[in-house]
Amino acid sequence: MSLLKVSGLGKSFGGVKAVDGIHFELAAGELLALIGPNGAGKSTTFNMVNGQLPADAGSIQLNGQELVGRKPRDIWRMGVGRTFQIAETFASLTVVENVQMALISNDNRLFAMWRKAADHKRDEALALLDQVGMKSQADRPCSVLAYGDVKRVELAIAMANAPKLLLMDEPTAGMAPKERNELMALTKQLVIDRNMAVLFTEHSMDVVFAYADRMIVLARGRLIAEGKPLELRDHPKVQEVYFGTGKTFEKKTAAAAAEAA
Numbered sequence: 254m255s256l257l258k259v260s261g262l263g264k265s266f267g268g269v270k271a272v273d274g275i276h277f278e279l280a281a282g283e284l285l286a287l288i289g290p291n292g293a294g295k296s297t298t299f300n301m302v303n304g305q306l307p308a309d310a311g312s313i314q315l316n317g318q319e320l321v322g323r324k325p326r327d328i329w330r331m332g333v334g335r336t337f338q339i340a341e342t343f344a345s346l347t348v349v350e351n352v353q354m355a356l357i358s359n360d361n362r363l364f365a366m367w368r369k370a371a372d373h374k375r376d377e378a379l380a381l382l383d384q385v386g387m388k389s390q391a392d393r394p395c396s397v398l399a400y401g402d403v404k405r406v407e408l409a410i411a412m413a414n415a416p417k418l419l420l421m422d423e424p425t426a427g428m429a430p431k432e433r434n435e436l437m438a439l440t441k442q443l444v445i446d447r448n449m450a451v452l453f454t455e456h457s458m459d460v461v462f463a464y465a466d467r468m469i470v471l472a473r474g475r476l477i478a479e480g481k482p483l484e485l486r487d488h489p490k491v492q493e494v495y496f497g498t499g500k501t502f503e504k505k506t507a508a509a510a511a512e513a514a
C-alpha cells in the first residue's frame with residue numbers, strides 16, 4: 254500500500270482553479286519531485302497535504318487515514334514533516350540547541366523549561382546531527398554556518414519528529430551546484446536509511462533528474478505527466494509547458510543516451 258494517496262484533490266481561489274482534481278501516490282522509501290512552471294499549483298498542493306490550506310475537494314490519505322479536515326498540528330503528529338528555514342531568532346542558538354528545541358517541542362514540553370534544561374535531549378540531538386554530518390559543529394552558533402551546513406541542520410530539525418513523509422519546498426534554492434548535490438545525496442540517504450518518503454518541489458531539472466525516483470508534473474492546476482524523470486524528459490506535454498520559460502529540457506544527445514544505457 255502507498256504511504257500517501259492523493260485523489261481528486263482540488264482547490265480554487267475565486268475563479269482560479271489552483272489545483273484541479275489531481276491524483277498521485279507516494280510509497281515509503283521514495284523521493285517524488287513535484288514540478289511545474291510558476292503558478293502551476295505546487296505550493297497549494299503542499300499546503301493542503303500539511304493542512305495549512307483546507308482542500309475544496311478530494312482526499313489525502315496517509316497510511317489509509319484521511320488528512321483532509323485535520324489541523325496542521327495533528328497532521329504533523331501523524332508523521333508529515335516539513336523543512337522550515339531556521340528563523341533569525343534561532344540563529345543565535347548553537348547547532349545542537351536548535352535540534353534540541355525541535356526534540357523538546359516534539360515531546361510537547363514547555364518552552365519555559367528550556368533554560369533549565371540545556372542538556373535535555375542533547376545526546377539524541379547529537380545523534381541526529383551525526384546523521385547529517387554536522388556533529389562536529391554542534392556547539393557553533395547557527396549564525397556562523399555556511400549556507401549548505403544550515404540546510405543540513407534544517408534537515409536534522411525536520412528529522413526530530415521522525416516523519417514518515419517529509420515535504421521539502423525548493424530545498425536547494427540559492428545553493429551552489431556542489432552544495433546542492435551534497436544536500437540531495439544526503440536526503441536520498443535519509444530516505445533509504447529511515448524508509449521515509451519525500452515529496453519535494455524543485456526548479457533545477459538537474460537535481461530532479463539526478464535524485465528523484467519519480468516525478469509528477471503540474472500545469473495550471475492539472476497533473477499532466479507522471480513517471481521516472483528520464484522517461485518524462487522528452488514527453489511532448491512536459492516540453493510544451495516548459496517551452497518559453499527558459500527551463501526547457503534538453504534533448505538527450507546520442508552520447509548521453511549511450512552513457513545512460
Ligand SMILES: Nc1ncnc2c1ncn2[C@@H]1O[C@H](COP(=O)(O)OP(=O)(O)OP(=O)(O)O)[C@@H](O)[C@H]1O
Nearest residue numbers: 266269270271289290291292293294295296297298
Ligand atoms: N492565497 C491565494 N489567493 C489567491 N490566489 C492564490 C493564492 N495562492 C495561490 N493562488 C493562485 O493559485 C495558482 C497556483 O499557485 P501556487 O502558488 O500553488 O503555484 P506554484 O506552482 O507553487 O508557483 P511558484 O512556482 O511560482 O511558487 C496561481 O494562479 C496563484 O496565483
